[in-house]
């Protein structure tokens with residue numbers, strides 16, 4: 001099978017093209033650095049199937065970060081049959097800088113001028129034929145997003161792959177031409193592949209090249225002695241780079257005829273940027289947008305006034321008792337789209353559980369208990385959150401795809417820098433809101449190892465999709481039992497507490513174990529795009545698949561296990577719901593319960609059920625959905641046997657049952673949420689962290705998660721319960737701050753003294 005590689009600058013549309021060609025669903029986002037690992041797929045519409053590899057974006061073939069090295073090594077070592085070099089036509093000059101380097105390799109190349117739809121929309125025009133004549137390789141205009149011309153591109157690439165191509169360079173006629181010839185002869189003598197490419201890299205003083213061919217460095221050194229350029233002296237690296245840009249400006253920019261209107265459309269985007277990335281307004285705008293998203297997803301009171309009108313106008317009376325109330329609105333007001341969808345799905349799953357319960361009426365009690373509580377209770381508790389999770393991700397994907405998130409990274413860089421991170425670290429963090437696993441992998445875009453470790457550690461604090469059920473269900477329970485005004489305010493503050501914990505942790509780490517300078521953050525702001533419907537749907541579909549799959553595998557197994565452990569005593573005797581406190585599960589839970597007393601959900605709860613929250617937190621270490629699944633499974637056993645609860649239904653009901661059954665306080669519930677949000681995320685994330693972190697840092701990371709979650713949730717519980725304890729924590733924190741500061745000064749002084 002033939003192998004083609006997609007190479008190009010970050011954000012030029014490689015992954016979009018890859019998805020279109022191979023029918024894959026790889027992540028597309030409007031910011032540089034989304035793809036950090038190569039991905040393979042198969043294109044089937046050519047004469048023979050072709051394997052396509054999507055590579056991380058690179059600006060040049062002299063790499064700095066791990067993901068850039070992946071691209072270079074693939075292009076050089078794996079010898080693809082053809083490289084499709086994708087060029088963002090709206091940013092031609094900068095993109096062609098990489099093309100001039102790719103052309104130096106002995107490999108068939110096709111240039112795909114992407115985003116041609118934007119060029120047409122702006123009224124610009126391109127002259128691909130002129131470019132083709134200058135570069136000597138085929139040039140095809142495509143639109144990856146609209147899937148225009150991509151079959152033609154593949155046909156041309158296939159034809160090229162049948163030929164042989166020898167690398168060419170645009171530096172051939174420049175001042176360095178003799179040196180290039182000499183080096184090339186030397187490399188050819190050594191029988192190195194791609195002699196032209198390696199010669200020029202050696203001349204550029206490329207780190208990897210110099211290391212691999214120390215014996216040839218002297219050719220360049222000899223030359224340097226006799227050579228001096230007017231502007232750059234004997235800095236050959238600068239001369240080469242300048243040579244490329246000069247050539248592009250003189251010879252290749254003719255391909256694009258600028259339309260006058262172009263400058264005007266640019267200013268609209270500039271104008272928007274002036275507001276969104278404003279020094280003072282930028283962050284408040286981001287926080288407001290974030291709040292609106294939560295409001296639309298979680299609120300039971302979307303608009304205050306219409307809700308009141310509904311009641312006063314007697315509209316409610318018309319529908320009284322009908323299914324509309326509760327689904328679309330409550331006494332508090334109109335439900336948000338997220339809550340409406342949630343209620344809808346909840347009533348379906350509730351109906352199914354009732355129906356199955358009806359069928360099993362004549363079966364033995366434990367059978368219906370096992371099926372309705374053990375299986376359906378747990379799995380449905382998790383599944384009913386799908387609408388809200390998808391809605392949240394729809395909003396996030398829109399922000400990402402338009403290019404807004406890249407702006408947020410830009411504004412946050414200024415602040416992040418003070419904490420010891422670059423704005424680049426923001427991208428993996430935002431991905432953490434979706435799932436920690438890809439987010440941790442995405443930290444490969446960070447060049448500094450200490451910055452990377454610190455980022456991997458705080459990613460779980462950006463509450464992921466699996467933690468959303470915990471937030472919503474418990475926040476709902478708090479509102480119902482303790483009469484808090486709004487669910488979305490609680491969820492929003494919980495997300496903020498997570499972010500705050502992340503910031504404080506980074507400050508501490510960057511001043512203690514993870515010290516080091518913050519690398520500079522250079523990122524171009526991507527142009528604003530209208531979000532692509534297809535890309536959004538791919539995102540959501542992926543998320544849905546992943547979540548449902550988890551519900552029916554790991555969550556299902558866990559709930560079944562929990563049901564059995566909670567219905568058998570140590571001597572394998574089956575026990576009734578009412579005696580659940582004698583079960584194996586209760587025994588295990590009681591073992592750990594004392595540890596959680598300072599967090600509010602330990603020994604102070606009603607003895608019979610004090611272990612439930614602890615068990616839920618422990619099962620959550622496997623996967624966070626387990627927390628609510630555990631409630632779902634166990635709640636059904638408590639209801640009816642011990643207490644009488646009245647609630648809206650569904651999973652809030654499960655939580656309400658837990659609250660009534662244990663007598664837990666709202667302060668402890670908040671602490672419980674915070675504990676789950678900041679502790680060991682889940683098995684999958686732990687495994688990923690193990691792969692991404694240096695060996696020595698893995699166990700300390702686990703310890704770090706446990707310690708942080710314990711400390712933060714204890715602080716929350718104590719301060720909320722007894723406000724004056726805040727003085728103790730302030731003293732501890734200030735003391736620790738001073739200690740770190742003075743210790744660092746002492747260490748730095750010692751260092752200076754040594755030098």
Ligand code: GDP
Pocket residue numbers: 008009010011012013014015016017027028029030031032033034035057114115116117118142143144145146401402529532535
């Ligand atoms: P990569 O970093 O090179 O993999 O780029 P992506 O495939 O992630 O795409 C970056 C952004 O460009 C996304 O917002 C895409 O929707 C957008 N995009 C990609 N191809 C096109 C195109 O042909 N036309 C337009 N208008 N947008 C595109």
Ligand code: MG
Pocket residue numbers: 014015016027028034035057
């Ligand atoms: Mg990509």
